Amino acid sequence: MDFLDAHPLPDRRVLVEMSPNVGECLHAIAGELLTALETGRHGRRPLRDEDLFPDAHLLIREAREFRERHGAAMRQSVTAAVRAVVRGWTGATAVTLDPAWQRAWMITFGHAQTLYLRKPRWRDGRAWARFPLSARDVTLEWLSHAQDAVALACALSLCEPLESGT
Numbered sequence: 001m002d003f004l005d006a007h008p009l010p011d012r013r014v015l016v017e018m019s020p021n022v023g024e025c026l027h028a029i030a031g032e033l034l035t036a037l038e039t040g041r042h043g044r045r046p047l048r049d050e051d052l053f054p055d056a057h058l059l060i061r062e063a064r065e066f067r068e069r070h071g072a073a074m075r076q077s078v079t080a081a082v083r084a085v086v087r088g089w090t091g092a093t094a095v096t097l098d099p100a101w102q103r104a105w106m107i108t109f110g111h112a113q114t115l116y117l118r119k120p121r122w123r124d125g126r127a128w129a130r131f132p133l134s135a136r137d138v139t140l141e142w143l144s145h146a147q148d149a150v151a152l153a154c155a156l157s158l159c160e161p162l163e164s165g166t
Helices: 020-039 060-088 099-115 135-159
Strands: 004-008 014-018 094-097
Touching: 004 135, 014 020, 014 135, 020 060, 020 099, 020 135, 060 099, 094 099, 099 135
Parallel strands: none
Antiparallel strands: 004 014, 014 094
């Protein structure tokens, strides 16, 4: 059975545990994203800033101007985070994330969804189905779950009292 769980640990760290297949697949997807970021292409399609950073502003002109000013720096920041995940994690079934790794994990698996979306979700025109309909949908669900599980574990660790009994 495939699974991915994340649990808060002391000192704001998070333990991520997953089945071997999930670890291998997530690591491969992170590698695909790194290649796309470094080459500017995913397969035959260009990897555009519009796809990576679609919600800068509601007005198209303002969003375009924002990406022209900040797109290169944002892309560089995302590339550094993805590179850290790809090079620092082998796809092992258990990994402990300190706060810097949590940030890199969230950036990596949030932006990896771009590789599987045909359009940004809010412009797709179809409601998200309860059950995935295609292999692409299944992959998106896993990427979202990888991000959500770590976010929840981070939130839980922040809610824990600093001292017992307080």
